[in-house]
Amino acid sequence: MFAVPASPSPSTPKARGLRDVSAPSWFRAFQPLPREHGFEPLRVEGVLPEDLQGTLYRVGPANLSAHGQRYGHWFDGDGAVSAVRFAGRTAHGATRFVETEHRAHERREGKMLYGRYGTVIPGGPLHRLRVPSYNAANTALMHWQDRLFALHEQSHPTEVDPDDLHTLGETDLHGLVPRVFSAHPRRVPSRNATYNFGARYGPGFMWLDLFELPDVGAARRLGTLKLPGLTLLHDFIATDRYLVFLVPPMKLPLLRMVLGLGTLADGIALDTSRGTEVIVVPIDDPERPVRFTVDPFFLWHFANAFEERGHIVLDIVRYADASINLLLGEFITGDLKHPPMGMLHRLRIDPVRQHLSSEQRWDRPCEFPHLSSEQSCRDGRYLYLLSNSPEGGLQPPDQLAKVDHHGGGVETVSPGPGQYPSEPVFVPRRGATGEDDGYLLTLVYDSRRHASHVAVFDARRFTRAPLARVWFDHHLPFTVHGLWVPRGRG
Template sequence: MKPSALAEGNVNELNPYVQGFYAAQPEEVTKTDLEVIGELPTDLWGAYVRNGPNPFEVPDVPHHWFDGEGMVHSIYFENGKAEYRNRYVLSDDNVADMKGDGAEARGVLVPSNRDRPNKVYKDTANTDLVLHDGKLMALWYISGTPVRLDARTLETLGNEDFGGKLPRNVSAHGKIDPETGEFLFFDYSLYEPWMSFGVVSPKSELTHFAKIDLPGPRLPHDMGFTENYVILHDLPVVFTESGLRNGMWQIKTEQRGARFGVVPRNGTNDDVKWFETDPCYLYHVANSWEEGDEVVMVACRMVPNNFDPDPAHGQFASMVNVMALHAYAWEWRMNMKTGEITSRQLDDRLSEFPAINQDYAGRKTRYSYHVAMAHERLQRFEGLIKYDLETGEKQEYLFEDGQGGSEPVFAPRTGAKDEDDGYVITFVTHTETGESEVLILDAKKFADGPIARIPLPSRVPAGFHATWADGDKIAA
C-alpha cells in the first residue's frame, strides 16, 4: 500500500513524520505461509517483532512522531516457513483515543496535562519491546505502563503492574538478564529530582526497587546492566525553564558533564558510584559487562547533526532537526576501585539502534549490530553494520536505493555454538512505493547480504525498536 500525503490545510501539512515513509498503516493484517525469495533457514525458530508509532486517525493537532499509537509488526519463523502479523497495542490511552475519549491524554507538541496521575503525556506504548515471562511487554518512551502482548498472535493481554507492586512507571528501555530471567528497569520524573530502578523476577514479581537522588529533573533514555550492576545515566539534557513552567516539551543542553551511576542490582541510593565524564547524550546502549575491576559500557554517543531548521517544515522544523539522530559507536570504562573513567570512539560512521545476541546481554560480547544512519534531515536507516568490538573491524551491508530499514535483531541459530552463530533480521520499506520485505542475513557472512527475502502483504512504516522472541520461550 503506497502512502499518500496529508490533505491541504491540515495542521500537520508541513510535518514529514505523518507522511510517506512515516505515515500510518491502519490495517491489521495476518498472512501465513509467506513467499520466500532465496532459502529460509530451517534452524530459525521464533519471532522478529518491532514496535513503532501508528496514528489511529489522521491527527488534527500538532503531531510529534512519538505520539502515534503503538503498532507491533511481527514475522514468525518455524520449520522453514514464515507468517506475518501486525496489531495495535491497546494501552489505556490508545483505547481511549480509538473511542474518541482521549482528550485528557495529550501529545508532546501541545500543553501537557499535569492533572493526570503519574503521567503527563499520552502513553502510546509505541517504543520498545522485551520478551519476559513468556510474553512480550510493549514499553513507552517517557515511562509508562507496560502492556503485555501474546508473543505469537500480538493480541493485547492487558497492563502489567507486577502483582500490584509497580510503584509508578517503566521506562522505554528495560533489560532482560538472560542468565536469571529477570527484568531490569528504570523510571524517572519529568519535574522532580529523582530516578529509580527496579528488578522483576522471571515470574513477574517485583523483588527490588530503589529511588536515586539527582541534582534536578533529568531526561534519561536508556540504561546498562552487568552481572552485578545497573548503570544509570545523568545527562546534561533537561527541560527549559519555560517548558517546565508551561508544561511544554522544550529541552535544552546544560553546560556540564555527563554522569554514569553504577549501583549494585540490589543496591540503594547510598550505594551508587558516580563517574563523571565529558558532556554528551546517548539514547541507546548496545551492551555492558564487567572486566576485572572495570565496568564497560558500549553505546551510541550523539554528535551534532549541524542542520539548520528548514522553513519548509514550518512549526515542525525544530522537531525534525532533533529527530535527525547522528551518533557514533563509543566505549566507556569505569574502574570500580580507582573511580577513574576512560572513553574512546569506536568508529566515525554514523550508527545507532544497536542490537546484540541477547543470550549474552550483561556479559562480555564481541559483536554489535547497528543501523547505518543516512546523513539526511529525516531519520532513515540506510543499512546495517556489524562491529567486532575486539578487533575494531566492521562489516557493512547497505539497503537498496530508496529503502529505509528497521532496528535489526540477532536470532541465534537453533543449537548455536557461539555468539554470532545465527541470523540478523530487519524490515525494509521502499520510501516511495511502500513495498516492504524482511531481510535475513547470515551473521557469519554478514557482508554477503541477505540469504533470504520475504515480501510482506502490508507496508511497514518507519518505527522504533525491535526484539527477538525465541521459539522455545514463546512455546513455554
C-alpha cells in the same frame, strides 16, 4: 524484480514545516498503518533457513494524527505491535495497534485529552499540571515469563497477547510499579533475571525506582535513587554485578509546557554548564551506589556492558548534544535539517578511582545497537547497528553495520536502493560455533513498493544479499525496537 520508483501519493498529508517540494520517497513510511490483522501467510522471496524457528516482534508509532490533530513528533504516535512467525521455511505475519486505556478513552470521547512528548497538552495551565502523560505503548517490548509487554517510558507496561497481538491491558505488575516502567529492561543471564527502572518527578528532583524481574517468581523493587535535578533518562545498562546509569544534564522547558507555548520535544537541550552523572549501583547492595560527574554528553542507547579487571566496560552511541531529538521530530515532516551525529564509543569506568574514559570505535553516525543475547554482559566481539551511508544524504538510516570489537574492522550492507532497515536483531544458528554464526533480521521499508518486509541476512557473510525476504502486502510504519522469541518460549 522491483517496480518503477513511485512518486509520493497525492493523498500523503502535508506535514507542518514541510517545504513546498515533493516529499522524499521514504516519507510515505509515516503514513498510518493501513490495516490491522492477525497472523496470515507472508510471501517468501528466497529460501528461509530451516532452523530459523521463532517470532520476531516489533513495535513503533503507527499513526501521526488523531481526532483531527496532527502529532508534533514521531514519538507521539500510537504504538502498534507487528510480528513475523518463522517455522518450517514459512512465515506468517500480524500487526495490531496497542489499545491502551488512554487511546480507548480518546476514541470514546472523539478528541485529544492527553499531552504527548511533542504535542501541546490540551486545556489550560492547571489542567496541564494535572493531566497524566499519554501511554503510547510505542517504544520497546519485553518478553518475561512467557508474557509480552509493550513499553513506553512514561507509563505502565501494557500486556499484549503474543499469539494474536490483541491488547490484554495495562499493568503495574501486581503493585510493583508506582508510576513508570522504562522502555529498556536489561536481562542479566548469570542472574536469570531482568532489570529495569522507572522515573518519578518531584519539584526540582526525580527518583529512579529500581526493579528486578526474575525468570521464575515474583518481581521485586531493589531500591530507589534520588537525582538532584530533572532530566531525560531513556536507557541504562547492566553487568553481572551492577546497574549503570549515565545521567545527562538537561534543560527542560517546563514553564513553556505548562503555559502551552511549547513541548518537551521542541525545547529540550543538553545543559553544558553541568556534567553527566555516572551512577554505578551494586545489585546486591543497591543502597551504596558509586556516583561521580564527568564532562557533559548525551546518549539514547547502550549496547552492552561487562566487567574487566575491576573496571566496567560500556558500549554506547554518544552525542555531543541533544540535537538528535530534533532530527527525530523532523522525520514526520519529510524535511530534515539536523544530520545524525551519534558515534559508537567504548567507555571504561573505574568505580574505585571514580573515573571514566571514552574511545570512539567508528567514524560514521549510527544508532540502535544490538548484539547476540548470548553475549550480554560479556566481552562480545560483534555489534550490529543502523547507520547512514556516506552518499545517502539526510534521510533515515539506509544500511546495517557490523563492528568487530576484537579485530577493529567494520562491514556495512544495504538492503537495496530505496530501502530503509530497522534496528537489526541477531538470532543464533542452531548449534552455532561462533559469535556471528547466525542470522540478522531487520524490518525493511521498501519505498519503491510502499511495502515492508523482513530481510534475513547470514551474519557471518554479512555483506552478501539477504538469504530471504518475507513480505507483508502493505507497509508498516517505521518501528523503534524489537525482540526475538525462539519457538517454544512464548
